Amino acid sequence: MTFRIEWVRSSCRMLNQISAEFERTQPFAGMTIGTGIHLEPKTVALLLTLHAGGAHVVSTGNLNSTQPSAVEYLREHGVTVFGGPTRDPVERSGHLDEVLAAEPHLLLDNGGDLFVRYLESPYERLLGGTEETTSGRMRLAGLRSEIAKPVLVINDSPIKQFAENKHSVGQSVVESFMRISNRATNGRRVTVFGYGACGKGVALNFRNNHAIVSVVEIDPVKRLEAMFDGFSVPDRDEALASAQIIITVTGAQRVITSADFALLADDAVLANAGHFPIEIDLADLLADRSVTSHSSDEGITTARLADGRKLHILGEGHMVNLAGPRPLGNSIESMDLGFSLQARSLEAVANGSVGRESCVVPVPRAIDEEVARSYVELARG
Numbered sequence: 364m365t366f367r368i369e370w371v372r373s374s375c376r377m378l379n380q381i382s383a384e385f386e387r388t389q390p391f392a393g394m395t396i397g398t399g400i401h402l403e404p405k406t407v408a409l410l411l412t413l414h415a416g417g418a419h420v421v422s423t424g425n426l427n428s429t430q431p432s433a434v435e436y437l438r439e440h441g442v443t444v445f446g447g448p449t450r451d452p453v454e455r456s457g458h459l460d461e462v463l464a465a466e467p468h469l470l471l472d473n474g475g476d477l478f479v480r481y482l483e484s485p486y487e488r489l490l491g492g493t494e495e496t497t498s499g500r501m502r503l504a505g506l507r508s509e510i511a512k513p514v515l516v517i518n519d520s521p522i523k524q525f526a527e528n529k530h531s532v533g534q535s536v537v538e539s540f541m542r543i544s545n546r547a548t549n550g551r552r553v554t555v556f557g558y559g560a561c562g563k564g565v566a567l568n569f570r571n572n573h574a575i576v577s578v579v580e581i582d583p584v585k586r587l588e589a590m591f592d593g594f595s596v597p598d599r600d601e602a603l604a605s606a607q608i609i610i611t612v613t614g615a616q617r618v619i620t621s622a623d624f625a626l627l628a629d630d631a632v633l634a635n636a637g638h639f640p641i642e643i644d645l646a647d648l649l650a651d652r653s654v655t656s657h658s659s660d661e662g663i664t665t666a667r668l669a670d671g672r673k674l675h676i677l678g679e680g681h682m683v684n685l686a687g688p689r690p691l692g693n694s695i696e697s698m699d700l701g702f703s704l705q706a707r708s709l710e711a712v713a714n715g716s717v718g719r720e721s722c723v724v725p726v727p728r729a730i731d732e733e734v735a736r737s738y739v740e741l742a743r744g
């Protein structure tokens with residue numbers, strides 16, 4: 364596993380460049396940075412970049428995603444990690460408290476957990492920080508007047524939107540569909556639910572892999588956009604009845620419910636790429652006594668309906684690109700970009716170039732431009 368961490372670190376070319384600069388400039392000298400994020404090889408590269416910049420990094424993982432080898436590697440390289448892999452929210456909550464007990468100067472938040480807790484028990488030296496996700500932005504936006512410190516939202520950078528949400532999620536969802544099911548995409552009828560940044564990439568990548576793709580969108584403007592992008596936009600029931608592969612990527616709840624299962628074609632494969640496992644109502648399907656099901660540790664659940672039809676659900680409805688055997692998630696390059704935005708944004712908060720008026724706002728344009736320029740220069744060699 365150390366090989367994979369080293370491979371990821373050496374492939375993060377932007378972060379490596381920033382690390383080398385940070386070793387000289389020491390933007391975080393004497394500061395503590397606290398975080399609670401997925402602890403896996405790509406975040407190792409980010410946390411070690413912050414460490415190279417002089418920070419004492421205190422961290423804990425998220426639920427269900429911490430990789431023991433990443434924890435071990437971080438500890439060996441001077442990062443403090445509280446706890447290990449866990450599915451227990453109470454245990455994780457205790458570790459978040461440990462992170463905040465170190466009174467970090469900067470918080471690298473993921474879902475708003477750290478800033479919300481900070482408000483429950485504020486301390487003097489917090490300068491501000493970053494938030495990685497949309498869900499965290501929604502949570503923290505209502506707390507601006509209480510936080511009153513710079514908090515830059517990485518998800519709202521256009522670079523994150525197109526590099527990760529559109530291109531990388533699209534690629535990794537197709538990769539995961541094929542890795543888990545080992546079925547071809549060629550000539551298959553695929554329906555994508557949701558045409559936000561992620562849905563656009565999923566639809567595009569299935570089409571690029573020779574599938575026949577339709578889009579179901581509740582927003583009429585985005586539905587029109589999907590049509591202009593060359594996808595068919597059938598009515599929902601029509602799409603459900605004809606699809607051989609269905610991907611949900613909306614962020615909404617119960618997008619596919621038990622009422623819909625009656626419409627689906629025999630042998631249809633369903634997968635979710637939205638953040639939470641709430642888009643395909645698998646529990647509802649399996650609660651039906653007339654349905655028998657079989658789950659494998661290969662990431663495929665097959666439900667046999669009373670009329671003999673079989674439906675296959677990948678990854679039990681969890682994010683499919685982190686499910687099944689040997690999940691790798693989004694590409695290293697897309698994360699290198701997103702984490703370079705993180706490193707530069709934390710640097711900006713640390714050196715005071717963004718003030719309290721920048722509370723829960725997108726990454727400043729100057730940082731987007733700098734990161735974009737560096738990536739293009741590196742990529743052109």
Ligand SMILES: NC(=O)c1ccc[n+]([C@@H]2O[C@H](COP(=O)([O-])OP(=O)(O)OC[C@H]3O[C@@H](n4cnc5c(N)ncnc54)[C@H](O)[C@@H]3O)[C@@H](O)[C@H]2O)c1
Nearest residue numbers: 557558559560561579580581582612613614615636637638
């Ligand atoms: N798998 C990954 O690696 C990954 C990475 C980034 C984001 N995400 C997640 O993917 C989801 C979508 O992200 P996004 O940035 O595209 O969001 P978005 O808000 O830009 O787009 C979601 C779209 O879904 C549509 N929608 C909502 N309910 C619908 C329904 N019932 N039927 C059809 N369409 C519906 C909305 O109108 C919207 O256009 C979120 O949960 C996000 O957290 C996953």
